[in-house]
Amino acid sequence: MTDFTWSWPDAAEALPTLLEAFFTVTLLITVLGSLIAAVVGLVWAIALRELPRPLSAALGWVLDVVRMTPLPLQAFFVYYTFTSIDVLTIGIVVIGLHYSTYMAESYRAGIESIRPGQWEAATALSLPRTRTWRAVIMPQALRATVPSLGNWAIAMFKDTPFLLVIGVVEMVTAAREYGGANFTYVEAFTIAGLIFLAASYPTAVLMRRLENKLAY
Amino acid sequence: MPTDTSPELSPDPARRAATGDAAGASHGIRFEDVVKRFGRTTVLNDLNFHVEKGERVTLIGPSGSGKTTILRLLMTLERLTDGYIYIDGEPLTHTKRGNRRVELREREINRTRKRIGMVFQQFNLFPNMSVVENITEAPVHVLGKPKEEARAEAVALLEQVGLADKADMHPMQLSGGQQQRVAIARALAMNPEILLLDEVTSALDPELVGDVLEVLREVARTTNITMLIVTHEMQFARDVSNRVLMFDEGRIIEEAAPDVMFTNPQNERTQQFLQAVL
Numbered sequence: 366m367t368d369f370t371w372s373w374p375d376a377a378e379a380l381p382t383l384l385e386a387f388f389t390v391t392l393l394i395t396v397l398g399s400l401i402a403a404v405v406g407l408v409w410a411i412a413l414r415e416l417p418r419p420l421s422a423a424l425g426w427v428l429d430v431v432r433m434t435p436l437p438l439q440a441f442f443v444y445y446t447f448t449s450i451d452v453l454t455i456g457i458v459v460i461g462l463h464y465s466t467y468m469a470e471s472y473r474a475g476i477e478s479i480r481p482g483q484w485e486a487a488t489a490l491s492l493p494r495t496r497t498w499r500a501v502i503m504p505q506a507l508r509a510t511v512p513s514l515g516n517w518a519i520a521m522f523k524d525t526p527f528l529l530v531i532g533v534v535e536m537v538t539a540a541r542e543y544g545g546a547n548f549t550y551v552e553a554f555t556i557a558g559l560i561f562l563a564a565s566y567p568t569a570v571l572m573r574r575l576e577n578k579l580a581y
Numbered sequence: 582m583p584t585d586t587s588p589e590l591s592p593d594p595a596r597r598a599a600t601g602d603a604a605g606a607s608h609g610i611r612f613e614d615v616v617k618r619f620g621r622t623t624v625l626n627d628l629n630f631h632v633e634k635g636e637r638v639t640l641i642g643p644s645g646s647g648k649t650t651i652l653r654l655l656m657t658l659e660r661l662t663d664g665y666i667y668i669d670g671e672p673l674t675h676t677k678r679g680n681r682r683v684e685l686r687e688r689e690i691n692r693t694r695k696r697i698g699m700v701f702q703q704f705n706l707f708p709n710m711s712v713v714e715n716i717t718e719a720p721v722h723v724l725g726k727p728k729e730e731a732r733a734e735a736v737a738l739l740e741q742v743g744l745a746d747k748a749d750m751h752p753m754q755l756s757g758g759q760q761q762r763v764a765i766a767r768a769l770a771m772n773p774e775i776l777l778l779d780e781v782t783s784a785l786d787p788e789l790v791g792d793v794l795e796v797l798r799e800v801a802r803t804t805n806i807t808m809l810i811v812t813h814e815m816q817f818a819r820d821v822s823n824r825v826l827m828f829d830e831g832r833i834i835e836e837a838a839p840d841v842m843f844t845n846p847q848n849e850r851t852q853q854f855l856q857a858v859l
Contacts, residue, residue, distance in 0.1 A: 480703075482701060483705060483707065485656075485658050486705035486707065489658070489697075489699040490698075490767070491691055491723045492722060500707075501707050501709070504709040505708065
């Protein structure tokens with residue numbers, strides 16, 4: 366048995382502080398980080414296909430390195446390299462770039478799922494390369510890609526606490542600080558967990574809807 | 582379609598003289614010493630042939646004999662291993678500079694490629710676009726036609742292939758035969774001088790073949806588009822083509838007018854092949 370008793374008033378009191386941290390830090394990082402990851406990931410995926418062989422091989426290697434090293438390590442690395450940049454900006458860029466390598470893989474799988482006949486028809490019509498990407502390949506590839514991009518965004522959302530290593534006070538760190546100041550750790554962490562769940566779950570449902578809507 | 586055989590009337594006598602060929606040979610399609618290998622497999626070995634402007638030529642032969650490869654080389658879907666292809670005397674992908682064989686740049690290739698259209702066995706319509714968007718995509722974004730004009734032309738072409746009421750449907754909602762007729766309209770929308778037909782009825786249910794072939798007969802009757810046809814529909818080949826080339830192992834082993842080829846083939850391989858398919 367624990368000698369702990371749950372206190373509803375303490376939990377209620379923690380809520381505003383945690384919500385503030387959620388909206389001003391966690392959500393901000395997730396939204397901006399996802400945007401960076403989605404755009405940069407797409408650039409990687411197209412570059413992997415369009416660059417001449419040695420360059421695309423080199424790029425593939427760099428992306429592997431980023432994907433296979435831990436996020437906190439990368440955060441530290443950038444934090445100590447660019448000491449004059451504020452931690453929130455560093456956090457957003459690092460987490461965005463980290464996840465761009467995962468999203469690139471998702472895009473790549475989507476692009477590879479397009480049958481060669483689509484490329485050939487575009488060639489037979491003399492469509493310029495950029496138009497082929499924009500009007501023929503990407504609209505089809507995205508259908509296969511969007512659900513997994515959504516999953517990466519949710520994964521990123523849950524990874525935001527890692528940024529505490531460089532001093533970003535997102536919601537979990539805020540919960541620990543609040544809990545420490547008021548001796549209400551359990552309530553603070555529980556509320557933080559519920560806020561995560563309340564945000565992730567609807568997002569997952571929304572992604573599933575979007576997925577269905579994108580089907581032909 | 583008669584070709585211009587007098588050098589004086591040639592638009593570019595200097596160039597024609599430079600190629601050193603008989604006058605007229607620079608019109609239409611010319612394969613010169615074409616080699617195509619896939620890895621260690623040689624599909625075409627030192628192939629030379631010429632198709633006159635406006636001529637309809639059917640390529641027949643067993644699978645793996647190189648017929649489809651010829652169409653794919655013309656459409657620049659495959660890269661020449663060696664040799665040259667000329668369209669009206671213009672090099673398609675490779676040219677001679679002095680004694681060297683040089684690959685043309687994408688922009689130069691594109692200029693000639695625009696004159697060629699292709700219809701595929703698997704239709705290859707863009708499933709994310711409506712029927713009419715499939716047809717207007719290239720006229721708008723390659724030829725720079727205004728959208729309204731391209732749409733009007735697309736609708737006229739759809740009428741021609743008997744699908745006027747399907748303009749705003751999506752390819753997936755159409756039968757295979759209807760999709761293939763849309764693909765024909767899409768190729769025609771670019772006003773090609775050369776049309777490549779790669780086993781266009783092979784993926785269709787038998788009862789849908791007739792409509793597609795009827796559309797193509799009509800195109801053959803009403804235009805002077807040069808056609809290269811790979812098909813197993815011998816009756817169709819007989820009706821539309823001026824000449825039949827029989828391929829085996831990447832070489833032309835016999836060529837004749839369709840009536841002669843289908844009734845009185847000379848080569849033993851041709852006889853065997855025709856016996857098997859007719």
